[in-house]
Amino acid sequence: MQRKRIIIEGIVQGVGFRPFVYQAARRAGVCGWVLNDSRGVTIEAEGEGGRLEAFLRALREELPPLASISRLEWSDIPVVGEGAFVIRQSQSLATRSAQVSPDTFVCDDCLAELFEPADRRFRYPFINCTNCGPRYTIVTGIPYDRPQTTMADFPMCERCRAEYDDPASRRFHAQPNACPDCGPALTLLDSRGEPVSVADPLASSVELLRAGRILAVKGLGGYHLAADACNDAALAELRRRKVRDEKPFALMSFDESRVERYALFDETERRLLRGVERPIVLLRQKPGGPISPLVAPRNRYFGVMLPYTPLHYLLLEQGFLALVMTSANLSDEPIAFQDAEARERLGAIADYFLVHNRRIHTRTDDSIARVMGGKALLLRRSRGYVPRGVFLPESQPSVLALGAELKNTVCLTQENRAYLSQHVGDLKNQQVYGSFQGTIAHLREILQLEPAVVAHDLHPDYLSSRYAEQLEGVTRVAVQHHHAHLASCLAENGVRGEAIGVIFDGIGYGTDGRIWGGEFLVGGFAGYRRAGHFRYVPMPGGDAATREPFRMALAYLHQAFGRDLPDLELVRQTPERDLKLLLQMIEKGINSPLTSSCGRLFDAVAALAEVRRTVSYEGQAALELEMAIEGKGEAEAYPVRVVEEEGMLIFDQAGLIRALCADLQAGASTSLVSARFHRGLAALILDVCRRLRQQTGLQDVALSGGVFQNRFLTEASLALLEADGFTVHTHSLVPPNDGGLALGQAVIAGRLAVS
Template sequence: MKRCRIEIEGIVQGVGFRPFVYQLARRHHLAGWVLNDSRGVTIEAQGDTAAMEDFLHALRAQAPPLAVITRFKTRPCPLATEDSFVIHASNETAERRIQIAPDTYVCGDCLAELFDPADRRYRYPFINCTNCGPRYTIVTGVPYDRPLTTMADFPLCADCRREYENPASRRFHAQPNACPACGPRLSLHDGAGRRLEVPDALGQAIALLRQGRILAVKGLGGYHLVVDAANDQAVAELRRRKTRDEKPFALMSRDLEAVRRYAWVNEAEEQLLLGVERPIVLLPRRADHGLSPRVAPSNGFFGVMLPYTPLHHLLLEDQFTALVMTSANLSDEPILFEDGEALTRLSDIADAYLSHNRRIHTRTDDSIARILAGRAVLMRRSRGYVPRGILLPQAQPTVLALGAELKNTICFTQENRAFLSQHIGDLKNLEVLRGLEHSVDHLGRILGLRPRIVAHDLHPDYLSTRFAEELPEVRRIGVQHHHAHLVSCLADNGRDEPAIGVIFDGLGFGADGHIWGGEFLLGDADGFERAAHLAYLPMPGGDAATREPWRMALSALAHAFGESLPEPAFFPTHAPGDLRLVRQMIARGINCPLTSSCGRLFDAVAALIGVRQRISYEGQAALELEQIAAEGEQGRYAYELYDRQGPFVVDPAPLIRSLVEDLGQGVAPGVLSARFHNTLAAMIQEVCGRLREGSGLNLVALSGGVFQNRYLTEKTLPLLERDGFTVLTHSLVPPNDGGLALGQAVIAGRLAARQQQS
């Protein structure tokens, strides 16, 4: 006989792990017990030695589908007198290492019950089990038990209680378990927020959508604004009311067959759509898509997701090819998730509200992903992925990292794990800052962490930096923006050694006080050297230049042509006085901060060739420039690479002059775009080759928002690999600023560890 104590950490609560252990132990005729605690799951089991060995193997090999084991420790212990195996109540311990599961799409078993007229949960919009349903958005504390979730508001009926207490049921200790007799219920409200007494709230909501009305629908992590995507008038009205001129709307369709009516889906994209995380996936749209052209104007892609809640399945059942399913928020504010606030603040947008009485504790947007170079890459890491941990190359002190201003996320580290928060938003107002504060408090509480080391961006005016400055009794560590990008990419790939970091993005506060964004770094978590960068260009008007790409176009022309600046025939719709004023600002250096940003170079080229003079959302000019690039075009432009007793400088002046010459000869915009992208890829290849000669480094990390660009990424990778480089790209965390907090946390942790050792 043998008895073992087994301590398991990871995502092992709320995923059916205890009933799995119980049934496995009974199958192997073992005695003992299993319980949840603040670290994960603890087991004591005893029985025949051979049976125990089989049991230990099966614990790992046959774990429930949503379980993720990150630590598995066994040790022998004295035999006991039990003759059965039982499940004990949860036990709170001082040390907290619990990992809560992400919110998960409705499983096949629950879907079968949902549409089975003989089942007691037939068409119940909140059906779930231990293999699916809400998790992170309803958790209020740990251990993960019903009293510490928002389901505490719903006492179980006798039937649900029997399932909840039966280890043989797949609803054993499924904390969101409920049914029509005891669980959450739908309600329909009019545009003024008054509850409508209708016999079928869902049916009435579907009827309103078919009439072209705008609905606010409460989901897992907040409200969505919903209209029929094929109804052009409804989509246009949603844009008008939401004052969202051109930014694409997300779509939801009931299945892959419906998606294929309006978008092209390859095998990798299909797997991403069908994954348990159910992200929004960027798909090339069909020319004959049949949806409103206002869903994604001037865009060759649709952002598409499949239903992930039973309510979504019921909304889409035999009804619509696709529904617009966009986050319900006001401009630059986070998604609305509290009922009272939604009913008030959406009153000028929504015609009606389809709501329910299950509270959302933590707002969570939908995740966004695309396939780049055959690999799934997250553009926004949120629902379905958070708070799943990321394995770090090595253990480090506990750190809280606060991210940057745009696409803000935060990150906690615990030993060799990093925990990124859900997407919080752009830190431009008080509402988003409150979202950051809630995330710091909530994620820290469920992880049991109160770090004394806080990492933040070097920019002194970011709200995240100011938040760090107000935290009491902590050590603050400022981290350079692009260094954090480099280390984020290394950590995303489980790498720790020095690399050449090609970091191309929009804006980041540089170590020299200028605005960086077209950087070649040499380094790792221990430090970095700026080895090369794009030449500085003035940003006339500062932030105004990010909203009006024509300003960067004038700046690029002035840089390329100097005194012989050509007449601005590129801007026929601009008042001559405005052009003259901006040219004077550039010439005199008035309100023209210098930037090496590759993102601003994209803006300049997009404006020069007539793609976009002004933008209505961040990154729009670069996105549209990418999408018109002519496939198969091999031409490229010249650039100058020189060394001025410091970092190499890549000067785009020859590129701009050649582009202007092509424009004068009537070359098509798609060809111009392709040649520009090809030039950047060749430039990256050459600069990395030069840097390898001096440093001996053969590892390249590509990071920053520019590497969300499919054309550029897929042109650059083969060029570098052909030269023998090992190339790292992002996957688990976004290449944009949404992944920045991971790099900040690792850098700060490494610095603290070194200082502790010295």
């Protein structure tokens, strides 16, 4: 006889892990106990050697669907002679490191019960089991037990309690377990938040959606605004009320067969669409499909997700091809998640509210993903992925990283794991800033971490930087924006050494006080040097130039031609008075900060090609410029000229702009101009990386920054670099945009803390 103490860490709470251990122990014929604690799961198992080996093998190889193990260790301890195996009450330890499971979609077993008339949970919108259902959004603390979730408001009835206590049940210790007799329930409210007297709130909601009404629907991590995706009038009204002129709406369909009627997808995209995380996946539109053109204006892609709650399935089953399911907010506000707040903020947008009485503890928006270069890429890492840890190349002191100003996320590290928060948003919005503070507090609470090191962006005026300044008793580390992007990509890919960093984005504060964004770096976690960049150009009007790309077009024209501007549609359409004023601002440097931004070059080219003179959302010009490329975009690259100045490699854009203008004057199509521009940037990346390889001997290249959300540019660059022998690292689990910045900040600050 032997006895072993087994310590398991990872996603092992709230995923049916203790029932799995119990049943594995019974099958193997071992005695002892299992319990949840603040680190994960602890087991003591006793039996003959062969039986213990079979038990350990089951722990390694036969995990529940939602579980994952990051650490499994055992040690021999004295035999005590137990006669059974039991599940003990959870314990809290001084150190907490338990990983909370992300929220997950309704499993096949629960879905079968949902539509089975003989089942007692037939058409119950909150059906779940240990293999599915709400997790992170309802957790108030750890260990993960019902009293530390918002399900504490719902005492289980006798039948649910019997399932919860039955080791043979799929709902054994399922913390959100409930049924129509004891669990959450739906209510239909009017736009003022008053209850509507109806026999069936769900059936009435379906009829309202069919009639073209807009509903605010309470989900897992917040509210959605829902409307029939084939109803032009409903979507036009939704855009007007939401103040969202052109930014695409997300779609949700009942199953893949309905998605196939309006979108195209390959097997990798299918797996991503069907995954347990259920992100919004960018899929190519099927020409001539029935979805309203108001869903995604001037875009060849739809953002599509499959249902992830029973309520979604019940709404969609009644014949809708797709429903728009967009975040319930006004533009730039955070998603509404608290009931009183939702009624106040959404009353002028929604005609009705379909709500329930299960509290949402943590606001969490939908994740967004696409397939690029043959693998999944997260563009927004949120529901379904958070708070799953990202493994770091090595252990480090605990760090709180505060992220960027836009697309903000925060990050907490613990030993060799980094916990990125859900998408927070633009901190300039007061409500988003409040969400930022709440997110930090919640992560600290569930991880029980009080890091002594706080990392923030180098920009002194970012609200995240100002937040760091208010913290007492901590070491503050200011991290340059593009260095953080480089480190984020290296950390995600487990690269310990240095690499060439190609970091292209819109805006980042540089060490020279200027706005960087077209950067070639050499370095790693411990430091970097700026090896090259795009030649600086003025941004006439500062931030106004990001909203009005035609301003950047004039700046690049002036750089390439001086005052002798070419005869282009953009120049002809700009009023003489405005043209004169903007040229004076450019020449005299009046409210025209200098930038090396690749994003601003995209804006300029989009304006020159008459794709987009002004924008209504961030990144719109670049997106629509990419969308203008037809077919495979086979075209000769525009010429790129790289010069060396004071030891720095400088991309001089003037030659590219002159060639592009010549094409436009010759009547070239927008598709050709866009394809040649994209291929020119890919050629530039190869050219500079070759030069830096000769200088440094480095073969590793990291592509990061928001520009590398662009599929055409990323895949073209990958093909050129890999054909030339480079090892190329791109993002997948962490966004290349500023949503992944906190990870890079965290590992840089962690390295500094131990050096």
